[in-house]
Amino acid sequence: xxxxxxxxxxxxxxxxxxxxxxxxxxxxxxxxxxxxxxxxxxxxxxxxxxxxxxxxxxxxxxxxxxxxxx
Amino acid sequence: xxxxxxxxxxxxxxxxxxxxxxxxxxxxxxxxxxxxxxxxxxxxxxxxxxxxxxxxxxxxxxxxxxxxxxxxxxxxxxxxxxxxxxxxxxxxxxxxxxxxxxxxxxxxxxxxxxxxxxxxxxxxxxxxxxxxxxxxxxxxxxxxxxxxxxxxxxxxxxxxxxxxxxxxxxxxxxxxxxxxxxxxxxxxxxxxxxxxxxxxxxxxxxxxxxxxxxxxxxxxxxxxxxxxxxxxxxxxxxxxxxxxxxxxxxxxxxxxxxxxxxxxxxxxxxxxxxxxxxxxxxxxxxxxxx
Ligand SMILES: Cc1ncc(C[n+]2csc(CCOP(=O)(O)OP(=O)(O)O)c2C)c(N)n1
Ligand code: SF4
Ligand code: SF4
Ligand code: SF4
Ligand SMILES: [Mg+2]
Numbered sequence: 212x213x214x215x216x217x218x219x220x221x222x223x224x225x226x227x228x229x230x231x232x233x234x235x236x237x238x239x240x241x242x243x244x245x246x247x248x249x250x251x252x253x254x255x256x257x258x259x260x261x262x263x264x265x266x267x268x269x270x271x272x273x274x275x276x277x278x279x280x281x
Numbered sequence: 282x283x284x285x286x287x288x289x290x291x292x293x294x295x296x297x298x299x300x301x302x303x304x305x306x307x308x309x310x311x312x313x314x315x316x317x318x319x320x321x322x323x324x325x326x327x328x329x330x331x332x333x334x335x336x337x338x339x340x341x342x343x344x345x346x347x348x349x350x351x352x353x354x355x356x357x358x359x360x361x362x363x364x365x366x367x368x369x370x371x372x373x374x375x376x377x378x379x380x381x382x383x384x385x386x387x388x389x390x391x392x393x394x395x396x397x398x399x400x401x402x403x404x405x406x407x408x409x410x411x412x413x414x415x416x417x418x419x420x421x422x423x424x425x426x427x428x429x430x431x432x433x434x435x436x437x438x439x440x441x442x443x444x445x446x447x448x449x450x451x452x453x454x455x456x457x458x459x460x461x462x463x464x465x466x467x468x469x470x471x472x473x474x475x476x477x478x479x480x481x482x483x484x485x486x487x488x489x490x491x492x493x494x495x496x497x498x499x500x501x502x503x504x505x506x507x508x509x510x511x512x513x514x515x516x517x518x519x520x521x522x523x524x525x526x527x528x529x530x531x532x533x534x535x536x537x538x539x540x541x542x543x544x545x546x547x548x549x550x551x552x553x554x555x556x557x558x559x560x561x562x563x564x565x566x567x568x569x570x571x
Contacts, residue, residue, distance in 0.1 A: 230312055234319030239514035263298045269475045272323025274312055280297040
């Protein structure tokens with residue numbers, strides 16, 4: 212029996228612009244380079260690469276980023 | 282922040298990943314907090330809130346007490362009973378509060394300056410009494426709030442406002458100090474190891490007696506700038522990740538390899554009579570004699 216192809220999990224990244232202080236911690240620790248800095252604000256540059264690990268949220272000091280599985 | 286609703290399809294095999302919802306624990310309208318970009322105190326606060334959530338305790342049964350400092354601003358953001366007191370005196374207030382309301386779970390959030398410099402005397406005597414409370418020392422090795430003076434945990438050679446050419450004082454090891462003074466739960470975590478920190482704080486809260494957790498975190502604005510760290514992440518890597526070893530890893534290392542590294546994890550746990558219980562026993566004995 213063929214192994215069923217793994218369904219791709221997709222995620223939504225919410226960035227709270229009023230809370231983000233642009234420290235770049237989430238960008239530096241994202242293992243798959245999903246995030247980037249745009250001046251003093253973090254932006255999503257490659258959502259498709261997100262694996263939902265939540266490292267960005269867990270190390271964000273400012274409650275400014277959350278990742279939801281869709 | 283919104284609360285995610287988990288809509289599980291009937292055939293979904295795996296539970297969908299949802300982020301931790303901090304909202305119920307944050308006092309309305311209090312964010313953004315005052316901490317600088319990349320300050321480790323925010324990461325510590327998040328681990329603390331997740332740990333409290335895991336205990337299942339009611340918010341009304343918890344009292345968070347602090348002194349003065351950036352770290353001591355913590356109680357201002359959280360929806361528990363809170364007490365923001367005088368510099369160095371958090372433990373004196375916490376002791377009084379616990380005596381008046383012994384059922385409250387007391388969590389003290391303090392800094393290395395607040396707890397170990399001006400408050401050093403209160404610190405050792407709190408450890409000695411073994412009153413049931415959790416003391417979380419946000420240890421950034423500097424006085425953040427007053428612009429970067431040396432603290433009792435500033436490592437030798439490191440630059441501060443009061444140590445322009447590098448500190449020559451030997452620092453305190455918070456955990457050794459707490460253990461020697463009699464604390465019955467002594468541990469260390471870092472902001473970098475956020476998950477381990479959450480577990481340690483959880484254990485510290487459940488422990489009956491005085492628990493001390495030394496939490497190494499970063500002050501990028503002063504300690505970082507003075508000591509030429511380029512980013513908050515670099516501080517987390519060099520100080521918190523590379524500068525520490527877990528108690529388990531340490532077993533396999535030689536004294537030379539352990540040189541200059543801080544131990545992480547639960548370092549000491551013991552049982553001793555708890556202060557409030559002893560106090561109540563004394564009251565009962567004296568009253569019985571009347
Ligand atoms: C009696 C008194 N002395 C001095 C001060 C000034 N002061 C405020 S915070 C602080 C040090 C805070 O350092 P720490 O506890 O490490 O907290 P951090 O800001 O680093 O988190 C000092 C000396 C004060 N507020 N009150
Ligand atoms: S959840 Fe993980 S992979 Fe996705 S953006 Fe955050 S750190 Fe990157
Ligand atoms: S870690 Fe948080 S505050 Fe820092 S850049 Fe990322 S979202 Fe913004
Ligand atoms: S001064 Fe240092 S400790 Fe205080 S908020 Fe800024 S980075 Fe944090
Ligand atoms: Mg400090």
